[in-house]
Amino acid sequence: MERKLFTPSEANELLPQLKEDLAILQTLVGQIENQYLELQKIKTMSEKSSVRSASGEDPFFEIESKLDFMQIETELLINNFERRGVMLKMINPGLIDFPAVLNGEEILICWREGEESVTHYHGWDDGFAGRKALPDA
Known part of the structure; x- marks a missing residue:
């Protein structure tokens, strides 16, 4: 499958939907973390207690x-x-890269949660630390 390449305007056009999807994903990840902690607490209490389920049912089935x-x-x-052709680098805080070409060189247009639009890029091997402002930003 050929990689999609984005212009800054195409990346900005897609950004509102990506932000919405990212918010849903962040909420879901938080819920998973909370449910996992709850499961661990229940398992610990169950191990300490000699009382077992009288019905013989798995007490962890529902939460698992x-x-x-x-x-x-x-x-x-x-x-x-991934299906949209973007690279989700981090969920919290949100960090998304858009494959692109600048002056004949393959780059990644980079967006970080809290930014209104895409304004930076970095090389494929530079990572977030190597961010530079886009020429027209």
């Missing part, structure tokens, strides 16, 4: 099932970024 479902949702959301 929720976690599995949320994990699948998370993977689908992350894949949505």
